[in-house]
Amino acid sequence: MGDPALYDTDFYAWTQQQCQALANKAWADLDWSNLQKEVESLGKQEYRELVSRLTVLIGHLLKWEYQPEGRCRSWFLTIREQRRAIRRHLRRSPSLRALAAEALNDGFEGGVDLALRETLLPLRVFPEICPYTFEQVLDPTFLCDTSGDWDDLA
Incomplete structure (x- = not known):
């Protein structure tokens, strides 16, 4: 799973990490909870x-x-x-x-x-x-x- 703490400490780095995980279809590296909140937002x-x-x-x-x-x-x-x-x-x-x-x-x-x-x-x-x-x-x-x-x- 991606680093959920990064979401709170460096949002930009978190977005880049999540984009990379999505591009690589690395589902286990995704921060699903925060991703869901961001898509809703x-x-x-x-x-x-x-x-x-x-x-x-x-x-x-x-x-x-x-x-x-x-x-x-x-x-x-x-x-x-x-x-x-x-x-x-x-x-x-x-x-x-x-x-x-x-x-x-x-x-x-x-x-x-x-x-x-x-x-x-x-x-x-x-x-x-x-x-x-x-x-x-x-x-x-x-x-x-x-x-x-x-x-x-x-």
Whole structure:
């Protein structure tokens, strides 16, 4: 069995040891307990990335919708960037689509906080539940049309 103590003392060395054991199919040298935890953690990290990107996207969509006088190129580009990044992420991990509704709700909470931090709007202005569907937030023509050219934004 691999050196489980290495997991706690030198994580990088542990990962290299585990990769080598996997490459050599040296099953007895694998630290099965910690490997299982790390693989599970990788899956959770993929979900967290989706929620994080949705948080930024929703926050900017809320700003775009509820503070139209503040619309600017930076908001537009952030919305565009996050939509593309989420679509790429879902292409790499399509099974995350099954968690779309949950991720949208988790991202909405943080999105409201982002909009509150970056505007002078009071909390009561924003809806209590996400007013958008998952499909809408990813649609390049929804609310902020990122399919077109917005060179006129400052």
